[in-house]
Amino acid sequence: MGTRAPVVDHGPRTGAKVALTFDADMTDGMLASLRAGRVKSYANLRILDLLERDEVAATFFLTGKWVQRYPDVTRRIAGNPRFELANHTYGHAAFTGDCYDLPSQPVGELAGDVAKTFEVIEPYGGRQTRYFRFPGLCHDAATLDALAPLGVTVVDGDVVSGDPFATAWKPLVRAVLDHVRPGSVVIMHVTEANAAMTDEALPHILAGLRERGLVPAPLSEVLAGA
Numbered sequence: 184m185g186t187r188a189p190v191v192d193h194g195p196r197t198g199a200k201v202a203l204t205f206d207a208d209m210t211d212g213m214l215a216s217l218r219a220g221r222v223k224s225y226a227n228l229r230i231l232d233l234l235e236r237d238e239v240a241a242t243f244f245l246t247g248k249w250v251q252r253y254p255d256v257t258r259r260i261a262g263n264p265r266f267e268l269a270n271h272t273y274g275h276a277a278f279t280g281d282c283y284d285l286p287s288q289p290v291g292e293l294a295g296d297v298a299k300t301f302e303v304i305e306p307y308g309g310r311q312t313r314y315f316r317f318p319g320l321c322h323d324a325a326t327l328d329a330l331a332p333l334g335v336t337v338v339d340g341d342v343v344s345g346d347p348f349a350t351a352w353k354p355l356v357r358a359v360l361d362h363v364r365p366g367s368v369v370i371m372h373v374t375e376a377n378a379a380m381t382d383e384a385l386p387h388i389l390a391g392l393r394e395r396g397l398v399p400a401p402l403s404e405v406l407a408g409a
């Protein structure tokens with residue numbers, strides 16, 4: 184029996200901390216849309232503005248291709264002492280075969296893909312982590328075995344905002360506030376064109392967390408129950 188990368192959904196249900204996590208997806212298809220001018224941006228700077236203005240902690244799961252397309256935004260994320268950086272594959276592929284309509288890669292390429300993504304992210308410094316999130320949260324035994332040598336913790340999450348391709352912000356607020364508890368890991372996206380309502384929902388989510396006495400904290404602190 185080999186070892187297997189651990190998977191976590193949330194931290195201890197004690198205290199008041201919750202993790203706001205933002206995925207930064209980027210596929211070749213998305214890059215093509217940017218080049219063709221069909222899409223203006225997959226980097227939602229209003230989210231960063233809001234988090235910075237309110238001094239809110241957050242964790243960003245970055246794809247390598249997103250970092251390479253948005254080096255200045257990555258620098259801004261890495262330069263914020265309240266933000267943690269984590270890994271979301273190089274090109275947002277699925278390694279399990281069927282996973283929504285994501286591009287698919289063989290599981291044999293997973294460890295190299297994730298290692299390469301760390302190599303892209305790590306030069307930016309800041310609060311680097313060994314957290315990894317699968318695109319579409321699609322994983323199985325073979326993918327977790329493949330990741331074991333990398334020493335990563337796989338982070339899914341227990342609160343799905345449902346922000347991809349959302350057309351209204353209120354359902355996102357409700358989805359988060361109805362399910363969030365101490366130790367929760369909330370999944371959102373910083374991809375703007377593919378998650379266009381997230382910045383509108385965010386101030387309401389932050390206000391709702393405050394009302395519930397919940398405090399956004401870096402993912403490492405939430406998982407440690409610190």
Ligand SMILES: [Zn+2]
Pocket residue numbers: 206207208271275317318319
């Ligand atoms: Zn993703």
